[in-house]
Amino acid sequence: xxxxxxxxxxxxxxxxxxxxxxxxxxxxxxxxxxxxxxxxxxxxxxxxxxxxxxxxxxxxxxxxxxxxxxxxxxxxxxxxxxxxxxxxxxxxxxxxxxxxxxxxxxxxxxxxxxxxxxxx
Numbered sequence: 001x002x003x004x005x006x007x008x009x010x011x012x013x014x015x016x017x018x019x020x021x022x023x024x025x026x027x028x029x030x031x032x033x034x035x036x037x038x039x040x041x042x043x044x045x046x047x048x049x050x051x052x053x054x055x056x057x058x059x060x061x062x063x064x065x066x067x068x069x070x071x072x073x074x075x076x077x078x079x080x081x082x083x084x085x086x087x088x089x090x091x092x093x094x095x096x097x098x099x100x101x102x103x104x105x106x107x108x109x110x111x112x113x114x115x116x117x118x119x120x
Contacts, residue, residue, distance in 0.1 A: 001038045005031055008039065014077060014099035023104040062087040070117040072110060074098040091117060 002008040005027040009015060015023065031039040071089035073080040077099040085093045094113045098105025 001034065001040045003038060005039060014101065016076065017098040018101065018104035019107065022107060070113065072096065072102060072113050074102050074105065091120065
C-alpha cells in the first residue's frame with residue numbers, strides 16, 4: 001500500500017527514463033483508494049499467483065511457436081536478454097530505452113511498433 005500514486009511510482013526500481021506524467025496516469029488506473037486514504041493495486045491475488053507461477057516456468061521452445069511474435073523490450077530493464085529476444089522475435093525485435101514498463105519510457109516507439117505489427 002502507498003500514500004498515493006506518486007509514492008507508488010517513487011517506490012519502483014524500474015522507472016529509469018519513464019515519463020512520470022504518463023506513468024502516474026497509468027498507475028491511477030491500476031490503483032484503488034482505501035478508506036484510510038492510501039491506495040493499493042487493483043488486482044486479484046489469485047491472478048497474481050497464477051502470473052508468478054507462469055513466470056517461474058520455462059517458456060515454450062521458440063521453434064514450436066506457430067504465431068507471429070514481435071518482441072519489444074528494454075535491454076536496460078534486464079528482463080529479456082538479447083538472445084531471448086532474437087530467438088522469439090519471429091516478426092521483429094525492437095529494443096527501446098527504459099525499464100520494465102516500456103510504454104512509460106518509449107510510448108511513441110511502443111505504439112508505432114504495435115500498430116505496425118498488428119497491421120502486418
